[in-house]
Amino acid sequence: MGSDFPTKARHGGKATVHEVGRLAGVSGRTVSRVINGEPSIRPETLERVKAAMAALDFEPNMAARALRGARSFNLCLLTAHLSHFYFAEVVRGLTRACAARDRRLIIQECPLRQAMLAPADLLRRPNADGYVVLPPLCDAPPLLELLDRLGLDYVRIAPATDPGRSPAVFSDDEAGVRALARHLWDLGHRRFGHIAGPPGHHATLVRSRSFTEGLLEAGVDPADIAQVEAPGLANPADGRARLGRGLAETAGPALDALLARPRPPTAIFAFCDELAIGAVARAQSLGLSVPGDIAVAGFDDSDIGAMIHPALTTIRAPLIEMMDEAVDRLVVGDAGRPIAHHPVELRIRSSTNPRPSR
């Protein structure tokens, strides 16, 4: 054919915009317009180009797009740890949301300590067009200042502080926790305990407050609502964190403190499933029956909560949808979007049901 576009060892032998254009009788520039979905194209031209792309099995070279267009088509998950129960679901949600929008998900770990002390190293070579920042990193001021200074796009997930500072995605924890309070009341419980989450964490405040308010509205005597903190939780302020199995261990002393009260609670709500599972384990090791002697509920609807005996009552946030919104805010743009609080769902299982035998 005497082609003046000899196929070198480039791009795995793939066609280029130039070659697609030649087949379609247009310039490479117009193929580029089609790739990027630019509107000003005659419908017939569009069809011809699409046909040519299909015929040549064309895939745009992402490195070239990245170089010329100064964007990477990568989105990056910035997280302090990979051990939380919800991590797998966060990654699953982000992976799918990215795939649906022709983006790739990159994972970057950043210890909370580093986010507080020396975040610059982390983003020396920013390799993403946008960042999804999980708690507690999304409440580390030095990291946020760095992101702002570098002009990087980011979305925070359930940030504790300064909700208007950046795009953010929330779940409506309050409604779920109030429903849980009501559920426990309806079962006949009258004395309640709460194991609070990491201090300074927005979700900690919301869940603790909602639980108390829900109980008070149901008619619980304020003297019968006890709150304790598990020792050594993640603390955004000083960069220390306790996670995974360490978190469950720390629930033991918290449960002990609640049981040591003069009028101990018969129902307990823990900030998250790890703490709840730890509380269940401690109760069982003390010879108590759950829920017969004490009911326990968590938050997150982690897989494992459904696996243990008794299965854990918990609250589910729609993480898949929330991650989809986070990605959409990064890819499509955030302008003018209101902050949305995704609805959560109470999952009643046998760690609270049926009502206690007393």
Next chain:
Amino acid sequence: MGSDFPTKARHGGKATVHEVGRLAGVSGRTVSRVINGEPSIRPETLERVKAAMAALDFEPNMAARALRGARSFNLCLLTAHLSHFYFAEVVRGLTRACAARDRRLIIQECPLRQAMLAPADLLRRPNADGYVVLPPLCDAPPLLELLDRLGLDYVRIAPATDPGRSPAVFSDDEAGVRALARHLWDLGHRRFGHIAGPPGHHATLVRSRSFTEGLLEAGVDPADIAQVEAPGLANPADGRARLGRGLAETAGPALDALLARPRPPTAIFAFCDELAIGAVARAQSLGLSVPGDIAVAGFDDSDIGAMIHPALTTIRAPLIEMMDEAVDRLVVGDAGRPIAHHPVELRIRSSTNPRPSR
């Protein structure tokens, strides 16, 4: 200064090889040599270039490197699901191994069904220099054929089939399971049950066989070793999979079958922690005490195994190290490396200890 390299809106205002070279008194080509660690550079030149890179806060533009060099500096994790307990640790290991070698980790989900039926869509736009393929994907022939056909580099993790087909990383499950068998024998158990893993899975074969062999060597009567399969496990052959909480649920019927035997086992080893946790939960819901009435052990050392009551005896594979080796085989090259079996560790906890009261 009258620079002939005006700083346009490129690369976030970063310096280029050209500018670094000018400061160091060499060409951009030589800067490129430094970036890529090419050996043939005079030490003094090397020093000057490094100083210039530091002075200009130079970071190479990865998109340009990718375009010209025809590689992406991305590695990709190919996995059928993100819900296994060990997933978080796999990702953690890969993330760190990639960061240490200046690579980025991309996550790509591929349902087993798709790997068996239409893997081509998955890799239409290969965006990585190498792939880490987890079970059960690493035993899906159509996916492997596609990877081979496209000439893509990949490392399989504990593949079931054809261990020599590609670079692969293994753990020495056999040694761990034999140690477990011995541990149970030493506790005084004489009748044993095993809940097997997904059929066709290499790890299933190894763990089942090693458990039986270990018991026989200890002196157990073959008639007192029972093996059952949990229904509906992941099956590479037909693309169906059952994971996470579904896996734990399926352990219930398996335990029932073992307990229904004329001489039921007093100690059970399950293929993985999910199955073991499900078996513990079922035993407890039947009113049995673990380990008093029946001892249960798993495999994986998942976080959750340590959180439940009783804490789960299990076997830990060094996933972090294994992922490091996988990445190293992709980045540095695999030529001439022998297959290594990473040592595993028996973690004795209270789901088997102390010995049963009978």
Next chain:
DNA sequence: CTGAAAGCGCTTACAG
């Protein structure tokens, strides 16, 4: 051991 030239495959900034 080092460099000048060319080009990877796109998109930008114009022009018509």
Next chain:
DNA sequence: CTGAAAGCGCTTACAG
């Protein structure tokens, strides 16, 4: 609505 030219920042393929 479409195109010719230039160039993003590197590395390849030479040359010396």
